Amino acid sequence: MENYYETLGVKNSASFEEIKAAYKSLAKKYHPDKHQGDKYYEDQFKKINSAYQTISDPQKRRLYDLKLHYYFTPPQKPAKAPTNSSSKQRTSRQPRPKPATTQESKVSNKEVRIYLYTGLALILLVVASVLFYHYMNNRMAAKTHEEAIQYEKDGEWLKALESYTESISFDEDYAPAFQKRALLRLHMLGDYRGAVLDLTKAIENTENPSWDLYYERGKANAKIKKNSAALEDFNESIKRNPAKDSSYLYRGELLQYAKGDCQSAYPDYLKFLKHQPESEMALLNLANCYQELDQHQKSISIYTDMIKKQQNPGIAHYYRGLAYSRIVDSTNACSDFTKALEYDVRQAKKLHRRYCLKINDEED
Numbered sequence: 001m002e003n004y005y006e007t008l009g010v011k012n013s014a015s016f017e018e019i020k021a022a023y024k025s026l027a028k029k030y031h032p033d034k035h036q037g038d039k040y041y042e043d044q045f046k047k048i049n050s051a052y053q054t055i056s057d058p059q060k061r062r063l064y065d066l067k068l069h070y071y072f073t074p075p076q077k078p079a080k081a082p083t084n085s086s087s088k089q090r091t092s093r094q095p096r097p098k099p100a101t102t103q104e105s106k107v108s109n110k111e112v113r114i115y116l117y118t119g120l121a122l123i124l125l126v127v128a129s130v131l132f133y134h135y136m137n138n139r140m141a142a143k144t145h146e147e148a149i150q151y152e153k154d155g156e157w158l159k160a161l162e163s164y165t166e167s168i169s170f171d172e173d174y175a176p177a178f179q180k181r182a183l184l185r186l187h188m189l190g191d192y193r194g195a196v197l198d199l200t201k202a203i204e205n206t207e208n209p210s211w212d213l214y215y216e217r218g219k220a221n222a223k224i225k226k227n228s229a230a231l232e233d234f235n236e237s238i239k240r241n242p243a244k245d246s247s248y249l250y251r252g253e254l255l256q257y258a259k260g261d262c263q264s265a266y267p268d269y270l271k272f273l274k275h276q277p278e279s280e281m282a283l284l285n286l287a288n289c290y291q292e293l294d295q296h297q298k299s300i301s302i303y304t305d306m307i308k309k310q311q312n313p314g315i316a317h318y319y320r321g322l323a324y325s326r327i328v329d330s331t332n333a334c335s336d337f338t339k340a341l342e343y344d345v346r347q348a349k350k351l352h353r354r355y356c357l358k359i360n361d362e363e364d
Helices: 004-008 016-030 039-055 058-072 109-153 157-170 175-189 192-204 211-223 227-240 245-258 262-275 280-292 296-309 314-326 330-342 348-355
Strands: none
Touching: 004 016, 004 039, 016 039, 039 058, 058 157, 058 175, 109 157, 109 175, 157 175, 175 192, 175 211, 192 211, 211 227, 211 245, 227 245, 245 262, 245 280, 262 280, 280 296, 280 314, 296 314, 314 330, 314 348, 330 348
């Protein structure tokens, strides 16, 4: 992980004025225009600009400082609670009787009962000590888990992470702590692999795992490009809770973009749109799927509705232009690419030249 403070040459505690001054000095030194397009200076200027954009903004800086601290000082596992010393105590053995005559060597029933009761008492003591040890660990795990939740509510994410880790150290099968730590890693720290591991432990340690455990693990797996695993998770999430509409959107995107299977993806988009009919992402994905399936009139119809409803329909014009170009309707394609350029959709520029100005850049 790149240290933006080192990039700008300032301390972690630097004020905004110090950061701004360091940025201006380095920007002048490494600006590409002064070095005739030298690749080294261009890369350095990009790094300096990226660092300044992050740590000059108070909110971005706070989250970056948290990630930076998390990256260089991962939380340590505290030691488990000591076992009760009484569990290691043993009752003293009865003295072995001395050899005697034939009559004296016969052990009486009373002595047998004493041996049996003593052994039973020792077993019960060991069992009680083990149960007490687990009870105390479970209690401490629950206590630190509640503390972590409060830290998270207060926005103290690093303390929350440490407390969830402490809770797990007391009870390595405590599923709620694994789940909460996973969500913190997934949504706040960008630690997607750690989130997958935690959610897997939560699923393994829950008798009947809820749909959201598979849903969140599916999102984490998708982030690290484990598409098959993510698809299995979303399938399980939908199986356990068919009413969760977001699962259909994520599964549809995996089927469309990771598997290239629009035939299976578009029904998922339709199910999602029943619950959220105004979702621009789902509408664009559905329309693109229709194009891949050569159902161009359906995709054109979706783009047309989006253009009517949106304040900035530039992207919809661009994609409708693509749809018209596929059915060789150059007039309407040209009109849409022109509109897209008016809304500053830059990827329409090349197609506008081709369909409106009749200039083929590939031939040039």
